[in-house]
Amino acid sequence: MTIDGYVHQLHDADPTETGEWLDSLDAVIDAKGKVRARFLMSKLTERARERQVGTPAEVSTPYVNTIPTNEQAWFPGDVDLERRLRAFIRWNAAVMVVNANKRADGIGGHLSTFASSAALYEVGFNHFFRGKAGGLPGDAVYFQGHAAPGMYARAFLEYRLDESQLDNFRREIDGDGLTSYPHPWLMPDFWEYPTVSMGLGPINSIYQARFNKYLEHRHVDDTSASRVWCFLGDGETDEPETLGSISLAAREGLDNLTWIVNCNLQRLDGPVRGNGKIVQELEAIFRGAGWNVIKVIWGSGWDDLLARDVDGVLLHKMNTTVDGEFQRYTVESGAYIREHFFGPDPRLRALVDHLSDDDLRNLPRGGHDYEKIYAAYKAATEQRGAPTVILAKTVKGWTLGTDVEARNATHQIKKMTHDQLMALRLRLRVDDVIPEHVVSGDEPPYYRPPVDSPEHRYLMERRRALDGPLPSRTTTIRRPLVMPPDAPFDELAAGSGAQAVSTTMAFTRLLRNLARTEGFGPRMVPIIPDEARTFGMDALFREFGIYASHGQRYESVDAKLLLSYTESQDGQLLEEGITEAGSMASFTAAGTAYAHRGVPMVPFFIFYSMFGFQRVGDLIWAASDAQAKGFLLAATAGRTTLMGEGLQHQDGHSLVLASTVPTCQAYDPAFAYEMAAVIRDGLHRMYGQTDDAGQTGAGESIFYYLTLYNENYEMPARPDSVSDTDIIEGLYPWAPAPEGFESAATIVFSGSANLAARAAQAALAEHHGIGVELWSATSYKRLREDALTTERWSRLHPTDEPMVAPVTAKLASSHGPIVAVTDFMKAVPDQIARFIPAGRSFSTLGTDGFGRSDTREALRRFFETDAAHVEIATLAALADAGAIERSAVADAIKRHGVDADLPDPRTR
Ligand SMILES: Cc1ncc(C[n+]2csc(CCOP(=O)(O)OP(=O)(O)O)c2C)c(N)n1
Numbered sequence: 001m002t003i004d005g006y007v008h009q010l011h012d013a014d015p016t017e018t019g020e021w022l023d024s025l026d027a028v029i030d031a032k033g034k035v036r037a038r039f040l041m042s043k044l045t046e047r048a049r050e051r052q053v054g055t056p057a058e059v060s061t062p063y064v065n066t067i068p069t070n071e072q073a074w075f076p077g078d079v080d081l082e083r084r085l086r087a088f089i090r091w092n093a094a095v096m097v098v099n100a101n102k103r104a105d106g107i108g109g110h111l112s113t114f115a116s117s118a119a120l121y122e123v124g125f126n127h128f129f130r131g132k133a134g135g136l137p138g139d140a141v142y143f144q145g146h147a148a149p150g151m152y153a154r155a156f157l158e159y160r161l162d163e164s165q166l167d168n169f170r171r172e173i174d175g176d177g178l179t180s181y182p183h184p185w186l187m188p189d190f191w192e193y194p195t196v197s198m199g200l201g202p203i204n205s206i207y208q209a210r211f212n213k214y215l216e217h218r219h220v221d222d223t224s225a226s227r228v229w230c231f232l233g234d235g236e237t238d239e240p241e242t243l244g245s246i247s248l249a250a251r252e253g254l255d256n257l258t259w260i261v262n263c264n265l266q267r268l269d270g271p272v273r274g275n276g277k278i279v280q281e282l283e284a285i286f287r288g289a290g291w292n293v294i295k296v297i298w299g300s301g302w303d304d305l306l307a308r309d310v311d312g313v314l315l316h317k318m319n320t321t322v323d324g325e326f327q328r329y330t331v332e333s334g335a336y337i338r339e340h341f342f343g344p345d346p347r348l349r350a351l352v353d354h355l356s357d358d359d360l361r362n363l364p365r366g367g368h369d370y371e372k373i374y375a376a377y378k379a380a381t382e383q384r385g386a387p388t389v390i391l392a393k394t395v396k397g398w399t400l401g402t403d404v405e406a407r408n409a410t411h412q413i414k415k416m417t418h419d420q421l422m423a424l425r426l427r428l429r430v431d432d433v434i435p436e437h438v439v440s441g442d443e444p445p446y447y448r449p450p451v452d453s454p455e456h457r458y459l460m461e462r463r464r465a466l467d468g469p470l471p472s473r474t475t476t477i478r479r480p481l482v483m484p485p486d487a488p489f490d491e492l493a494a495g496s497g498a499q500a501v502s503t504t505m506a507f508t509r510l511l512r513n514l515a516r517t518e519g520f521g522p523r524m525v526p527i528i529p530d531e532a533r534t535f536g537m538d539a540l541f542r543e544f545g546i547y548a549s550h551g552q553r554y555e556s557v558d559a560k561l562l563l564s565y566t567e568s569q570d571g572q573l574l575e576e577g578i579t580e581a582g583s584m585a586s587f588t589a590a591g592t593a594y595a596h597r598g599v600p601m602v603p604f605f606i607f608y609s610m611f612g613f614q615r616v617g618d619l620i621w622a623a624s625d626a627q628a629k630g631f632l633l634a635a636t637a638g639r640t641t642l643m644g645e646g647l648q649h650q651d652g653h654s655l656v657l658a659s660t661v662p663t664c665q666a667y668d669p670a671f672a673y674e675m676a677a678v679i680r681d682g683l684h685r686m687y688g689q690t691d692d693a694g695q696t697g698a699g700e701s702i703f704y705y706l707t708l709y710n711e712n713y714e715m716p717a718r719p720d721s722v723s724d725t726d727i728i729e730g731l732y733p734w735a736p737a738p739e740g741f742e743s744a745a746t747i748v749f750s751g752s753a754n755l756a757a758r759a760a761q762a763a764l765a766e767h768h769g770i771g772v773e774l775w776s777a778t779s780y781k782r783l784r785e786d787a788l789t790t791e792r793w794s795r796l797h798p799t800d801e802p803m804v805a806p807v808t809a810k811l812a813s814s815h816g817p818i819v820a821v822t823d824f825m826k827a828v829p830d831q832i833a834r835f836i837p838a839g840r841s842f843s844t845l846g847t848d849g850f851g852r853s854d855t856r857e858a859l860r861r862f863f864e865t866d867a868a869h870v871e872i873a874t875l876a877a878l879a880d881a882g883a884i885e886r887s888a889v890a891d892a893i894k895r896h897g898v899d900a901d902l903p904d905p906r907t908r
């Protein structure tokens, strides 16, 4: 006996009765066949489920539409007008891409993705997607990036775009152009959700829907009228991000979320599952995860055939035909389809005897059938307690003619010949409005129905009824934010006295204090991926409450403790579990709420430094494109400050990666007061001060990246001479040379490297009689960017007195050679190397290479960033400058027992 099913795990209380049931089944199979038997089995399962008899969920259903014809909702639209509009949009989308490539060869663009999904979008636009004109945020729609031409084509029909803009598809530089894909950064009044890096749109949409529930449960905003729609490709489902969080959507009961997977069976190079069936595979995955799955496989033309399929032969053929074959049928003739699909079985062939070859070729797929699509969308919006995925089977390149449709190369086709365009014109039946002779010209024309035409009136009326056009991005603040008072920040400026604390602890204190401030507090969204205890933030569980849509249904094991694990429906903390990707998606949802909902929210995403930029860099890039605001806190930062962990944990390079993101404000604070100053300034820059009552609206579209260390030391008070501006601009003098010494050199520290710098300062005075001054560099990225700005200005404004970069001007008041030390790679301080004042040397000590597990002390010696190496580097720089004897360097190397036995680089 094989143990392969749950039945073997249950006790048989009445074997005789069991036997009778089995005999009945055998009899049905023998007398009526397997199809009938399968039907009865399904019926029994259905009845069992109705009567609350728990049976394991089946993950697969037959390869037919989920919604039977007799339960299909009635289509309320005007069939003819909608067909006309779809045809115009299809035509314009294709012509836009073709023309763009005529004008500038190689400019790119895609014809086939939208051609496959036009009906999927149009049914949404005409009947479901809510806009913003009603004063509410409406729906969030994630468009498939490569379908962008279709969205532009529709906006053109709505008179939101004009012909010159379509002409400038993918030509943005001179203004008034259209971006290749949905980029809110580049078209801030149009696109809302960046999607084109595959997989990111899907995961972001899940957390967007989840965040809407969070806002609702926390009584911050009523999101009940907003639905999240996400369109994605079937090939895109191979990205781990796409499917990686679908169980969360089901667990959280996100019935405000609908995914539409455009199953055109193809990706860029070829079939998605040539030897299998992508729709069936996805159905199993989604059903297993707890989603409501609606398959839209066959168009209405198949209804009659399926109804007459009493033997189940058609169903069998559908179930057993692989996607590669289905793709083949798309490009073959009706005769071929008759022969190969219907042919082998005489019963199947008889089923289509009454149909011509042309009829067979034209039997459409469900994803092109607006009635089937409408019924699916309607069912999705009526579903309660679970998200819905619609698996719509389409043809890639549909209507674009036999050279394009379903060809393996179709994804990248962007040119059409005159003959192909003429054929498209007839296929779409737009030959009445687009005369033959104009297509013969250099550039085929767009067509837009006049404002008083029935088509235009219908189009506009539908959008009016659904609260205006989409996509559309606005930044109208509906619920202003109240800025926090200064007290929580000032507290940190006072320093920690004799108490040794880390910048992480100081940040936690700030976070708690901010959360307690009226007005502002509830707008904070702390996000942590299962790492709060590592950062000493477990106190926040109880204090903030962990958001749990179902509340806490158990008494926590630590309920009696002060710091118990407390979940609640209005909890504030998003404890995401081990998913930096999901956490980043939450950050994006919260950080863009000022725009999507007009409700500024302030995310603080606190994570293991190493698993930020390195792990989810592309999601950070997309957040930047989406104009997300908020704070990314890289805890356990530094290659040597986090001790013991080693190569996979010690982060010495996230600041290099951060330097690549344009809107990222990257800071590496050494002290609590620096961190507080950056956060205070960040809040004001991002959320902006707009009126006397302290109510704020939209500020700059930037976000902050701050390192937080876990090394404890006494946090100094902010020196009186140091202003917030000094800290924010990235560099300031922290301490002069010790009393009684002239300043002979300058040591610039950042982050936890301040300790080595300070010890070196003392040692240089004590052992060498040399005075050095100490500077704090909070942001090399900021220094570099400001320097590049002045450099450019000077280059383009020829003058004998070029503008001096701020970093150069600042360092001009320092003395001697400059030595920078960091717990990050040398490339971080090297960002300003070009801007050091003339005649001064600049050397950098940093932590290049893989981490190691060891103590801080050993690590810093290994990476040559400890006090001894700072001292040696300073002496070496002074010796290079001729200020001291070389022997002083050699003495220091010896005194510290530094191993200088290195391979000679010239012999490598
Ligand atoms: C992360 C990422 N990898 C690769 C690409 C390049 N790319 C763009 S479209 C595409 C194929 C898309 O296929 P599918 O998801 O099935 O969409 P379809 O166009 O067929 O609707 C690929 C590989 C990308 N945009 N993003």
Ligand SMILES: [Mg+2]
Residues within 6 Å of the ligand: 233, 234, 235, 262, 263, 264, 265, 266, 267, 272
């Ligand atoms: Mg595809």
